[in-house]
Amino acid sequence: MPNAIVLGGTGLIGRAAALRLARAGWDVVVTGRDPRHVPAALTEAGVRFVASDRRDPAALAAVLGAGADLLVDACCFTADDARSLLPYLPGIGSAAMISSKAVYVDAQGRHINSPERPDFGGPVREDTATLEPAWDGRYRSRDGYGRNKVAAERVLLESGHPVSVLRASKVHGVGATLPREWHFVRRVLDGRRVVLFAHDGRGFDHPTAAANVAALVEAVGERPGSRVLNIADPDVPTGREIARAIAARLGHAWEEVLVPGDEPGRHPWDVVPGITLDLRAAEAIGYRPAGGYHDLIGPTIDAVAAHGLDAPWAAEAEDADVDYAAEDAYLARR
Template structure:
């Protein structure tokens, strides 16, 4: 029975990967700081929780033990994190470092966290230019997140160890934070009868189901190597298509009101807006043997059901500051009254 150790295994990526591997007959240990966050479905499948802090190198080494077939790090954000990963990766047949599309820059040097939105000329491949690596700025800052991820990637890749760096885009799934779909789910639960859509809902930002990332993790586990791979859903739904998918799953209908650039600034915004398409080229992963678990519509249902259930239990997402701009009902009603 092969063994996997997932660092940060209670988050959306870790739980999806653990679930897929357990279902395939793997023995899986997941680490975290709070045992209460261990998904019960993983325990039911035989997954084991280890109370280990990502910064505790001794405890991590003990968790690896004599070795593991697969090591997945969902909590590697900086070069220092990557350096602490290497001694563990030396005892793993295959290692995965979860990075992200935030590392990419366009021809002008803009990235997804820039004040000026990036404008990519087409699908982004793994050889596309990335931000300059930095470790002198906090990884939680807008300029620091992608730059620190690049620095972490380089430490891992330069080691020569069989580490696969995976770059997803806007991860969605049970446990995702922020749970972007809440911006639409809450509207449904609040019985809103109109949906305003900035830029006519035409924006496209590639999404990545945690289930699809899990499928790629299983693929690289079976094919160890040192590489970088993009990971995204097999389709690229627009904002309008995403909103229709969510509303359709919840059995809700509303009037769609497409807005142009004459509408008030900020009105009709969603978490998936982008003035220019951001799409990942995933052909390298496909060539390796990766097969996605499903499209956005096929994979988002469990997360939507979980959000509805959490809201019914009085535990909706707590990211009020994040969702405020997408749920300004007063501004919407004022606009609609003046039509």
Template sequence: MPRALVLGGTGPVGRAAAHRLLVAGWQVDVTGRDPARMPPELSALGGEFKAVDRADSTALRAAVGEGTDLLVDCLCFTAADARSLLPLAAHATSTALISGRAVYIDAAGNHINSSTPPHFSGPVSETQPTMTPRDDIDHHSREGYGANKVAAELVALESGLPISVLRPSQIHGVGASPAREWAVVKRVLDGRTALLLARRGAGVAHTTAAANLAALIETVAERPGTRVLNCADPDAPNVLEICRTIAGHLGHEWEEVLLDDTAPVGLGCTPWDSAHPVVLDTSAATALGYRPAGSYATTIAPVLDRLVEAARNGQPPVDDGYFADYFDYAAEDAFLAGRVGRAGR
């Protein structure tokens, strides 16, 4: 029975990877700081929880033990994190390090977290230039996140160990925080009869299901190597298509009000809006043998059901300010009223 160790196994990516491997017959250990966060479905399948802090190198080495067939690191954000990973990866047949699309820059040097949105000329492949690696700024900052990820990638890739760096885009899945879909689900639960969308709902920010990332993790487990691979859903729905998918799954109908550039700034914004399309080229993963678990519509369904259930149980996603711009119903109603007034003149 092959063995996998998932660092950060209680988050959306870790739990999806652990679930896929357990179903495939693997022995899987997941790490975390709080045993209470161990997904019950993993325990039911035989998954084991190890209370280990990602920063505790001694405890991590003990968790690896004599070695493992697959090591998955969902918590590598800095070069220091990557350096602490190398001794563990040396005892693994294959290692998957989760990075992200935030590392990429366009021809002008802009990235996803720039004040000026990036403008890529087409689907972004793994050869697209990346940010300058840095480890002297906080990885929690807008400028620091991608730069620190690049620094971590370089440490891993230059080690020569069989480490696959995986770059997803806007991960969605059970346990994701923030759960971006709440921006639409709450509107449905609130009984809104109109959906306003900026840029006519044409914005595209490629999504990645945790289930699809789990499928790629299983692929690199079977084909160890030192490489970088993009991972995203097989389709790249625009904002309008995403909202229609969510509303359709929940059986809700509303008027779609597609706004143009004359609409007030901020009106109709969503978590997936993008001034220019940001789509990842996943052909390298496909060539390696990766096959996605499903489309956005099929993989998002369990997330929507969980959100509705949580809301009905009085436990909706914690709004720490992330959703502040998405539920300004007063501004929407004022705009809609003005539209009716203008039409009646």
């Protein structure tokens, strides 16, 4: 039985990867700080939990010292995070580092977190230019996140070991800390009968199901190599289409109002020009998606709605996400 270690295995991507591997016959260990964050499905699948701080050298040595057939690092954000893995990579058959499309820049140097949206002119391939790396470890900012990810990628890709860097887009799935679907679920729960879409509803930003990241992780485990792979869903719905899927799932009806400008009506997928990731490199090594956005999003919508208006993320999301006064003022002027 092949064995796998998932660092950060209680998070959205880590738990999906662990569950996929366990169901495929792998012996899986996940790490995290709090066993209460381990879903019952993982325990039932035979996944073992080890309490471990990713940035504690002694704890990392205890987890990785014996090696593994597959290592999945779901919480590698900086060059120092990546360097901490280097002593153990000779004992790892294949490794997957979870990265992000936030590393990409267009011809003008704009990235997804820039004040002005990038324009990639078509599907983004893995050889698209990236941000200059940041080696300072300050990744908790819109500009620092992508730069520190680039630095971490470079450390691992230059190690000479079989490390696959997986660049995900807008990740979704049951258990997300701040689910983007909340934007529209909240409006359903509040009984809004009108929903607004900025940019005439044209915005889209390629979603990535955690289950599809897990499918690629399994392929990487079976086919080790040093490479960069985009990972996303096979479909690319607009925010307007996502809103329709959410309303339909929850049995809600509303009028759609298309706003020509950039507000009101902004939403998490309001990216114009829209962004699509090229997935051919992943497909070439055997990636087969678990499903498309519309195939997989149902349980997430149900779980988000089940929390109701007292959802743990509601207060964090409200200021930036819920401005009904601006929406109502726009509607009154129509």
